[in-house]
Amino acid sequence: MSYIEVKNCTKTYQMGDSTIYANKDISFSIKQGELVIILGTSGAGKSTLLNIIGGMDTNTSGNVIIDGNDISQYNKRQLT
Template sequence: MSDFIEFENVSKTYEMGEVAIHALDDVSFSIEEGEFVVILGASGAGKSTILNLLGGMDTATSGKIVVDGKNIESCNDRELTLYRRSDVGFVFQFYNLVQNLTLRENVELAAQIVKDPLDIDEAIAAVGLSDRASNFPSQLSGGEQQRVAIARALVKNPKLLLCDEPTGA
């Protein structure tokens, strides 16, 4: 059986005019189905870059990324959109909640775009925010907003859950 995630000789360079920033330089690793993996590294080491590539939100400069048999780097835009929507749950480093939707609506929105979501109220209860469900993000503390972001990713019941600094706040 092959690995669930294969990250093979991946490089990512950001071109900033004259300057090239090598965020990832020939990175390889593999992850099996069901594995829980933590990526540790200094600020600027490339952790978010790895998650963005795995989540189909950015493309590598070179190398091969395979998730559950699908070669992410050879997907077209439509396939990538579908992959992001149905296969990936992403907890962003800076949450990215919809500010004019309540906590529950933020989670509901994510549940609506997938075929087989978890129960919305169970996902909210799982992060301990049932009593705040009708609050807007601006009414919540940083850590509470982060927990909404976690519930929103969980409710999609994704194949792959990517969490960028999920305990940061």
């Protein structure tokens, strides 16, 4: 069973008429006790992804499930 599961996670920002994708359609799962490394170039969305998993930011679409709880459905108070 996965402890962390990210399903089709996307984070976008609007800049005028343009949509900027920080992360687009990311999916993966991590089992409890598993070691994971997130690599990428500067500006690739690593920090954004970790902020979403940690509840410090929200995703635009998709699901983030931590220990069976879909935190992408939580409000700000529930995330604290």
